[in-house]
Every structure is written in C-alpha cells, then in structure tokens.
Amino acid sequence: MSKAIRLNVASKYKRHFQSGYPLVTEESVQRLPKGIEEGAIIDLVDENNRFIGKGYYGKQNKGRGWVLTNNQHEEIDEPFFAKKFKAALKRREDLFNDPDTTAFRVFNGEGDGIGGITIDYYDGFYVVSWYSEGVYTFKDTVVQALMKTADVKGLYEKKRFAVKGTYIEDDDFVAGERASFPLMVKENGINYPIYLNEGAMVGVFLDQRHVRKTIRDKYAEGKTVLNTFSYTGAFSVAAALGGASKTTSVDLANRSKSKTIEMFSVNGIYYEAQDIIVEDVFNYFKYAVRKQLKFDMVILDPPSFARSKKHTFSARKDYPELLAQAIQITGKNGIIVASSNCSTFNMKKFKGFIQKAFQQTGGSYKILEEFTLPEDFRTIKEFKEGDYLKVAFIQKL
Known part of the structure; x- marks a missing residue:
C-alpha cells in the first residue's frame, strides 16, 4: 500500500469532517498537491497534524474525494470493501426475500460507507457504477470483494466519469455469466424489461x-x-x-x-x-x-x-x-x-x-x-x- 498523502483541512471545515461529513472538496482542504493521482490514499489532518479521516482522491462533480474511515490504521483493501458490502447486503435482507421485487439498490455510495460507487441488483445480476476515475482504480479489489461476499450470477459495470475532458458513459460485462436481454425483473409485482448493456439508463x-x-x-x-x-x-x-x-x-x-x-x-x-x-x-x-x-x-x-x-x-x-x-x-x-x-x-x-x-x-x-x-x-x-x-x-x- 503506497503512503497516504496528507491534506490539511481548512479550519472552517474541521468540525464538518469530525462530525462525519464524507465529501472532500477543493475548498475544504488548504491545498491540493500538484499532480495528485486519481485513487491516491489521502489522510485529512487538522492544523496540529492530528488525524481526522482517511479516504481517496477522485474528481466527482464538485468533489475531490471521499473520506472512508476515521481509523488511521485501517487499510483500504479487499477486507475493507468486503466488510462494507456484507453490512449493506444484510440491510437489504427483506428485499432479497421479497418474491415480488427482484430489482433494487444493494449499495448506495456514502450512505453505505463508500462515496463514489453504487451497486444495483437485477435478479441475480449486479451492476457497479463508478463515479470517478479515482474510485475506478480500486476496480479489481472491489470486484473480488463483491464476488466473494454476494451471490453474483453476473457482474456489469457503468463508468460515469470524465477522462481527459471526455465524458465516459461506457458499460461492460465484468465477471460471471452474461445476462440475456431483456432481463425480466419485478418490482412490487410489476414486470420490467432491463438492458444492462445499453448505457447508464437500464430501463427503470x-x-x-x-x-x-x-x-x-x-x-x-x-x-x-x-x-x-x-x-x-x-x-x-x-x-x-x-x-x-x-x-x-x-x-x-x-x-x-x-x-x-x-x-x-x-x-x-x-x-x-x-x-x-x-x-x-x-x-x-x-x-x-x-x-x-x-x-x-x-x-x-x-x-x-x-x-x-x-x-x-x-x-x-x-x-x-x-x-x-x-x-x-x-x-x-x-x-x-x-x-x-x-x-x-x-x-x-x-x-x-x-x-x-x-x-x-x-x-x-x-x-x-x-x-x-x-x-x-x-x-x-x-x-x-x-x-x-x-x-x-x-x-x-
């Protein structure tokens, strides 16, 4: 694991982060180092160099990264992602057990502890959406953690970020088996034909x-x-x-x-x-x-x-x-x-x-x-x- 880049929090944002606000913006830190790479691990510190939070750097809309943990010694690795995914899946147990609903969100970014990524479920098939190049650098780790944690029939991805000024809205099959389209899912007994291979919007x-x-x-x-x-x-x-x-x-x-x-x-x-x-x-x-x-x-x-x-x-x-x-x-x-x-x-x-x-x-x-x-x-x-x-x-x- 490469050494974390230390970022000094602007004084008026200190309480913000200490109370659990997860989004790092340009204004919330005193200075972003030149040439900081997408996906770099960052440590937020106060004016006395006291640790506040750890996360990653990634440009997303107004954001410049996300805080993922308040534990200085926690590694952002496969066990970290697996732990978050396991907790998120447990929270959705009622939906997994509902025969009338077979499409829902299983991981909702910062709400489930990792800003910049969402995961949706479509009757056994999972779709990971990446909202920055920064979080996409963790792709292999995320995929391995998800495949080990969830019962994934097939995995697709959506890249929803700009690379070198060009907006990417790409979608790819990643792992497992490929779905046949339309993939029929249910929501409260209503049938929805889903296409995981047609860009960001899949049908509902x-x-x-x-x-x-x-x-x-x-x-x-x-x-x-x-x-x-x-x-x-x-x-x-x-x-x-x-x-x-x-x-x-x-x-x-x-x-x-x-x-x-x-x-x-x-x-x-x-x-x-x-x-x-x-x-x-x-x-x-x-x-x-x-x-x-x-x-x-x-x-x-x-x-x-x-x-x-x-x-x-x-x-x-x-x-x-x-x-x-x-x-x-x-x-x-x-x-x-x-x-x-x-x-x-x-x-x-x-x-x-x-x-x-x-x-x-x-x-x-x-x-x-x-x-x-x-x-x-x-x-x-x-x-x-x-x-x-x-x-x-x-x-x-």
Whole structure:
C-alpha cells in the first residue's frame, strides 16, 4: 500500500469532517498537491497534524474525494470493501426475500460507507457504477470483494466519469455469466424489461419504487393519466395496472416509444389503447392548453437538466414554470405527482416551487403525500445532499 498523502483541512471545515461529513472538496482542504493521482490514499489532518479521516482522491462533480474511515490504521483493501458490502447486503435482507421485487439498490455510495460507487441488483445480476476515475482504480479489489461476499450470477459495470475532458458513459460485462436481454425483473409485482448493456439508463429508475406502487394502489383507478418525460413508461404501466382509464406517455427520445410499448406488453397491457407520443414535453403542454385537454393525473418527473432544440430546462430555475404548465391541464381535484432528483435544493425549497406555481396560476392545492428515497437508497444525516429525491402528490383544489 503506497503512503497516504496528507491534506490539511481548512479550519472552517474541521468540525464538518469530525462530525462525519464524507465529501472532500477543493475548498475544504488548504491545498491540493500538484499532480495528485486519481485513487491516491489521502489522510485529512487538522492544523496540529492530528488525524481526522482517511479516504481517496477522485474528481466527482464538485468533489475531490471521499473520506472512508476515521481509523488511521485501517487499510483500504479487499477486507475493507468486503466488510462494507456484507453490512449493506444484510440491510437489504427483506428485499432479497421479497418474491415480488427482484430489482433494487444493494449499495448506495456514502450512505453505505463508500462515496463514489453504487451497486444495483437485477435478479441475480449486479451492476457497479463508478463515479470517478479515482474510485475506478480500486476496480479489481472491489470486484473480488463483491464476488466473494454476494451471490453474483453476473457482474456489469457503468463508468460515469470524465477522462481527459471526455465524458465516459461506457458499460461492460465484468465477471460471471452474461445476462440475456431483456432481463425480466419485478418490482412490487410489476414486470420490467432491463438492458444492462445499453448505457447508464437500464430501463427503470429504482429510486421511484414506492411512488410507482402508490400510483398503482391508491390513485390511478378510473383516471386519465399524463406521464411526462416518460422514458420507458414505468409510471404509465403502474397507472394502467392500477386501473387508469387511459395513459398518455410523452418523451422527446425516439427510443421511448418502442421501450414503452415493450413495457406495456410484458405486463399484459394492450398498448394500442394507450397514447405514446414522441414530442418535446414543453411543446406538448402548449398543444394540450390549445386543445383544452384536461387530465385527472399528471406525472412530472423531469431530469435535473435537459436540452432540446428549442428549450433548455434546469430544475433549479425552471421547475415552478414547468409545474405551472402542468397545473393548467390538470382537472379540478386532479392529482399532480411532482418529482425532482436535483440534489441542489431540498424538500422545503421544492414546496416553495409548488407554492410559487399555484400562485402564478391562481389556484389552490393540498399536498396529500410526500416521498424521499426508498430504504435501499441509504443516506446519512451528515450528507444531506445524498437524499436527493423529492416527490409530492398534490391535489389541485
């Protein structure tokens, strides 16, 4: 093991790290040595050279590395990773034992003790996502630890980091046996066709599990449902299985149509009775207002940032305006499922967006239910940014 590089913590961040904050940023240390290599082991020390924490260097968004342990003598090696994986798998025992759910997150980065890496489970197959070149230098050690700890049928990986200015979104088979695609998984009894070999997005966002179940079990029956930014139509299928009278799925990506058709088909739903539209959501809203269309339920789950030929959308700036457009085409007493995965604002601010949108449209509302991340997307209180998901079921009064 090479010698750890010592980094002096900036005084105003000292308590931060001592209380368990795991993300190392450029501002939080006094100086980053020139030429520090991705994956280098780092020791954080205070102004008196007293040890605070040990981790690794790796550029990830605003971060420059993660603290992994407060034990100066602990090695970041295979037993270290195996111990973390074993604890994470134990926490998900209930999900492993649920025959109706065969896809979920088994390791959630800093929430499970190792920032920069997530691991998802798809009916025996595991997918490791690497968020920095730094954590990727531990690949062999991580893979060996996981293969020894979990019952891995096959292992895939997603590289989600930039190398020399080029963004990599590569995916590779790593070990075990190769899956046949589509790989069929279940979530609360709903079937999802999964493709582990088609880039970062495999077919369903696992963090919305409880939201989809709630739509199906409590809100969809007899409703006309508009699902915007619909991707593969997972929300639409949940609504249809819950007895929705009709679903309309709108997404700009051409592939969304065939993916949504497949999603309906594997769940025994006649897709031709549903509307599946390839269109810019902002254009569709204008069309719906012009045609005076009204829906009983509108699902709004945009990406944090999106760009089309005519529109650029940033959740932080533009969510209230987007929500205001959704309000216009929601019927009286209708439900808006407003969701955001943007980590730069919290639920309190999100509720401010909701209030602003209703003030703009002159209507009143009631928030019926709220959701954050499900239990398999484990977070820690010291790192609030990790709890990024905000979902509100809003009734338009």
